[in-house]
Amino acid sequence: MAxxxxxxxxxxxxxxxLSRHGYEVVGFEDGLHDAEAVVISGGDRDFLGFTEPHTGAPVITARGRSPEDILHDIRQRL
Structure with missing residues (x-):
């Protein structure tokens, strides 16, 4: 399972x-709490009302970064 x-x-x-590299990509409304990692656009890391320890998933900020940079971070953290 992806x-x-x-x-x-x-x-x-x-x-x-991420989808091309075999990950199941969902929106926040479709399974944020079941995600193994969370990618946000940037700004306040706590804009959702929680931080990494609460969700158990790493939160990765995309601001100023390429899709390949994000993929690299996900691979290292999972």
């Missing part, structure tokens, strides 16, 4: 890149 990654709306290039 690892599930929740990606914030608007990060379509990252969603497509």
């Amino acid at each position: 690892e599930r990654i929740a990606v914030e709306a608007g990060l379509d290039n990252i969603k497509e890149h």
Whole structure:
């Protein structure tokens, strides 16, 4: 089964890149709490009302980073 990654709306290039590399990509409304990693656009890491220890999943900020950078982070953290 593919690892599930929740990606914030608007990060379509990252969603497509992760999907091409075998990850199950979901939006926040479709399974944020079941995700093994969370990708956000940037800004406040606590904008969802929680941080990494609460979800148990690493939160990765996409601001200023390429889809390949995000993929590299996910592979290292999972």
